[in-house]
Structure formats: structure tokens, C-alpha cells
Amino acid sequence: MTTNHSVSLADRSTVFHSWSAQGALAPLAIAGGLGTTVWDFEGTEYLDFSSQLVNVNIGHQHxxxxxxxxxxxxxxxxxxxxxxxxxxxxxxxxxxxxxxxxxxxxxxxxxxxxxxxxxxxxxxxxxxxxxxxxxxxxxxxxxxxxxxxxxxxxxxxxxxxxxxxxxxxxxxxxxxxxxxxxxxxxxxxxxxxxxxxxxxxxxxxxxxxxxxxxxxxxxxxxxxxxxxxxxxxxxxxxxxxxxxxxxxxxxxxxxxxxxxxxxxxxxxxxxxxxxxxxxxxxxxxxxxxxxxxxxxxxxxxxxxxxxxxxxxxxxxxxxxxxxxxxGVVENARSIGADVIGPALRRLADSHEVVGEVRGTGVFWAIELVADRDTRAPLDAAAMGGLKGELLGRGLLPFIAETRLHVVPPAVISAEEATRGLAIIDEALATL
CATH class of the missing domain: 3.40.640.10 (Type I PLP-dependent aspartate aminotransferase-like (Major domain))
Known part of the structure; x- marks a missing residue:
């Protein structure tokens, strides 16, 4: 039987990964996807707020x-x-x-x-x-x-x-x-x-x-x-x-x-x-x-x-x-203007850890700080903890340095975007 562990082990044993020290890798095993969702070999689903490498604009398996x-x-x-x-x-x-x-x-x-x-x-x-x-x-x-x-x-x-x-x-x-x-x-x-x-x-x-x-x-x-x-x-x-x-x-x-x-x-x-x-x-x-x-x-x-x-x-x-x-381009524009942008601005108002939010369409970043006054960036351990909280709640994130990028597929619905943003809200509260 194929499991997450067996796939991850086979991958780590044979594949040399990009931008990584190879010894401590634990790659997430992805078995399939459809639209804005991917899942692993044990049936756990993730709302894809990364679009993988910010490229799956039309969603998975169109x-x-x-x-x-x-x-x-x-x-x-x-x-x-x-x-x-x-x-x-x-x-x-x-x-x-x-x-x-x-x-x-x-x-x-x-x-x-x-x-x-x-x-x-x-x-x-x-x-x-x-x-x-x-x-x-x-x-x-x-x-x-x-x-x-x-x-x-x-x-x-x-x-x-x-x-x-x-x-x-x-x-x-x-x-x-x-x-x-x-x-x-x-x-x-x-x-x-x-x-x-x-x-x-x-x-x-x-x-x-x-x-x-x-x-x-x-x-x-x-x-x-x-x-x-x-x-x-x-x-x-x-x-x-x-x-x-x-x-x-x-x-x-x-x-x-x-x-x-x-x-x-x-x-x-x-x-x-x-x-x-x-x-x-x-x-x-x-x-x-x-x-x-x-x-x-x-x-x-x-x-x-x-x-x-x-x-x-x-x-x-x-x-x-x-x-x-x-109308995928139009959808991205409206989701950004009507759903993602307003929600991220509310997050900035309610979480001290959010230094700034910025973006357009389905292309946004949340810059995270340890101190709003000095704008000192959040440390790597806290960013790692945030990633774990997001994955545990069923959201696949894109994290770069001290930023959480909000970059779902351009086909995302208002309901899906709202659900993903609620998960981010919950995860930020743990910080």
C-alpha cells in the first residue's frame, strides 16, 4: 500500500532537491489535486494557497x-x-x-x-x-x-x-x-x-x-x-x-x-x-x-x-x-479587491505580528514582525511554527523568509478564499 511515508522515503532516497540541504528534508507527499485543493496518500486535503510555486493559476487538473x-x-x-x-x-x-x-x-x-x-x-x-x-x-x-x-x-x-x-x-x-x-x-x-x-x-x-x-x-x-x-x-x-x-x-x-x-x-x-x-x-x-x-x-x-x-x-x-x-483573470481581480484585500487589512488591524499587507489580484504578502514599532522581522522558528499551524489546519502555504504569501489559484471562489483566510487568522493568533 502506498503511504505518505513510503513516497517521501523513496523521494528522499533518489531525488536531489532544489535550494536545500538534503539531509533533513521531509517533503510533503502529494497524491493528487483538483481545482484549488491537493491531497496526500492518506486522504488529507489541503487548500492550496501556494499555487505550488505561484504558477498553477488555472488550478489543478483543469x-x-x-x-x-x-x-x-x-x-x-x-x-x-x-x-x-x-x-x-x-x-x-x-x-x-x-x-x-x-x-x-x-x-x-x-x-x-x-x-x-x-x-x-x-x-x-x-x-x-x-x-x-x-x-x-x-x-x-x-x-x-x-x-x-x-x-x-x-x-x-x-x-x-x-x-x-x-x-x-x-x-x-x-x-x-x-x-x-x-x-x-x-x-x-x-x-x-x-x-x-x-x-x-x-x-x-x-x-x-x-x-x-x-x-x-x-x-x-x-x-x-x-x-x-x-x-x-x-x-x-x-x-x-x-x-x-x-x-x-x-x-x-x-x-x-x-x-x-x-x-x-x-x-x-x-x-x-x-x-x-x-x-x-x-x-x-x-x-x-x-x-x-x-x-x-x-x-x-x-x-x-x-x-x-x-x-x-x-x-x-x-x-x-x-x-x-x-473569466479567470476577472475572477482574480475581483477576489483580490473584494475578498483577499479587505480580509488581509482586517488581519493587519487585529494581529500585532502583522507589519504590512500588500498585493493585488491573487498576489499578496503578509509581512510578519516581532515588533511593529521597530519592524524587526519575525524569527525563523516562529515562521516554522506558523507553517506547521497552517498545514495542520489544512492549508498549503507559500512562505518566504518572514512573509506569508497569499497566492491561491486564480480560479479560487470567494468561499474558498474566505475559508483559507480564516485559517490564516487562526494560525496568526497562535503567534
């Missing part, structure tokens, strides 16, 4: 996506990227239909990391420059350039790629600029970024790479004017702006692309995760006409064996079709 993959598998399971493929072309068109005007082509990758990798490659080739500026509070993936573009601790053991520079982005709750208002934070963060560009030599900078809304770093919704200001700085200095929509895109923020809420159009857009809810590994780069045609006569020196894999493309077609037909 029948339209499953059927699209099955239909493609029966027709053609794989094809070399050099060949034309009908499903790949349809997936690209559906993505472009949701993009800002002027985007013409899609370069498909295996995930978000190599999407950012190839966007950086394009920017360097088009501009003839080398440096890439990104934020310290960021995550862009775990391949050569993407991990060095990342700002958090995961960069430090992996700094093998050249030409990367970091700057502090806006984060009013823990401002690096002594700001007291969103407007001050925006203005001062932009001035800081401009000084970094000037100090590095503007004519050496190929790209500014930013998550539209930094995700793993804390769901840091940019203050008014910040992204537009970055766009202006990039234009002034001939720098390409790359917006990383890997986590924030395709419904997560209550928009098709998070950038839609900020009236800014970048030079390149990277995506993955929500484009097919992670059912098959896939990502990509959205490319505007000018950059696409730069390579009409010049060879683009990049490619992957599985670029535009038919099963991945079919999962994109199924996902984007279902999301449009079922």
Missing part, C-alpha cells in the same frame, strides 16, 4: 488543459524546433493577442530562467553593450546570467556571469531612501537608479531587467510613477527595458500581464508559469517588431531542443482558451 495535452500527445508528441508546428504557432498567437501593441514574435524556452537568459542575450546583441542592471530584491531564475541578475542570496554562490549590476528598488515599508510616502519612495528610487546608470556608464548598459511586481522578494507593488520613470530613464540612455512577468503574468495580478496596470510598455517581456499553469515546462520571450527584425539577416545565437515543444504549446492553447472563456 479538464480543458488536460484534454489539449492528450489530443496533442495522440497527434504528435515532439518535433524539432526548426520545423513549423501548427500548435506552436497558435500558442504564440494567443500570447501575442494579450500583449501590448507592437509585439510580433515569441521565442519559446523551457521556463522562466532561460526566458530571462535569452532576453539578456537579445538585449546585448541589439545594443552592442554588455551590462544588465536589476534589483537586489529580485529573482530571475537559476541559469548562468539569470541567477546573477537575481539579487537575493541565491546569487552569491553562483556569480559566474559577467556584466551584472544591482540597484535598490522601491520598498516603502523598509525604505532604503528614508521615504515616508509612496511618491517620495518612487522619486528617490528613480534618482538612485539614475545614479547607478551614470556611475556604471550609460553607454555600457544593455538592459534594465525588472520583475514588474517582484514576487519571491515580497510582492512589492511599485509605487506610482516608478515603472514609467524607469521607462523614461531607459529611453534617455538607449537602454532596453526587460520586464520579467514569469510570476506576475497571466492572471496572477488580476490582469493578463501585470504591466497592463502601469501604463508602461517594455522592449522585451519574459513569461512562464501562469501561461500554462506549469502543466508542462515552458516559458518564453515576447519580442517587438524592431528587435525581431534585427535578426532577419543576422543569426540569433540561441536555441533549445525543446523550444516550442508541442505538448507545452498545446497546454498553453488549452490554458489561455479556458482562462478567456471562464
Amino acid at each position: 479538464p480543458t488543459v488536460i484534454a489539449a495535452i492528450q489530443e496533442q500527445a495522440a497527434l504528435l508528441t515532439t518535433v524539432a524546433p526548426a520545423h513549423a508546428n501548427e500548435t506552436r504557432a497558435k500558442a504564440a498567437q494567443l500570447i501575442l493577442d494579450r500583449a501590448p501593441a507592437g509585439f510580433e514574435k515569441v521565442f519559446f524556452t523551457n521556463g522562466g530562467a532561460d526566458a530571462n537568459e535569452n532576453a539578456i542575450r537579445m538585449a546585448r546583441l541589439v545594443t552592442g553593450r554588455d551590462k544588465v542592471i536589476s534589483h537586489y530584491r529580485s529573482y530571475h531564475g537559476n541559469t548562468g546570467a539569470a541567477i546573477v541578475a537575481t539579487g537575493d542570496w541565491r546569487r552569491m554562490p553562483n556569480e559566474y556571469s559577467r556584466g551584472h549590476v544591482h540597484a535598490f528598488g522601491p520598498y516603502l515599508y523598509r525604505s532604503d531612501f528614508w521615504a515616508t510616502t509612496p511618491e517620495e519612495e518612487s522619486e528617490r528610487a528613480l534618482r538612485h537608479l539614475e545614479r547607478v546608470i551614470q556611475s556604471e556608464g550609460a553607454d555600457t548598459v544593455a538592459a534594465i531587467l525588472l520583475e514588474t511586481i517582484p514576487g519571491t522578494a515580497g510582492i512589492l507593488v511599485p509605487p506610482p510613477g516608478y515603472l514609467a520613470g524607469v521607462r523614461s530613464l531607459a529611453d534617455r540612455h538607449g537602454i532596453l527595458l526587460i520586464l520579467d512577468e514569469v510570476m506576475a503574468g497571466f492572471g496572477r495580478t488580476g490582469e493578463w500581464f501585470a504591466l497592463d496596470a502601469f501604463d508602461v510598455v517594455p522592449d522585451l517581456i519574459t513569461f512562464a508559469k501562469g501561461v500554462n499553469s506549469g502543466y508542462v515546462p515552458v516559458g518564453g520571450v515576447l519580442i517587438p517588431s524592431a528587435i525581431a527584425h534585427h535578426f532577419d539577416e543576422r543569426v540569433f545565437p540561441g536555441g533549445l531542443t525543446y523550444s516550442g515543444h508541442p505538448l507545452a504549446a498545446a497546454s498553453i492553447v488549452g490554458t489561455l482558451t479556458a482562462m478567456a472563456e471562464e
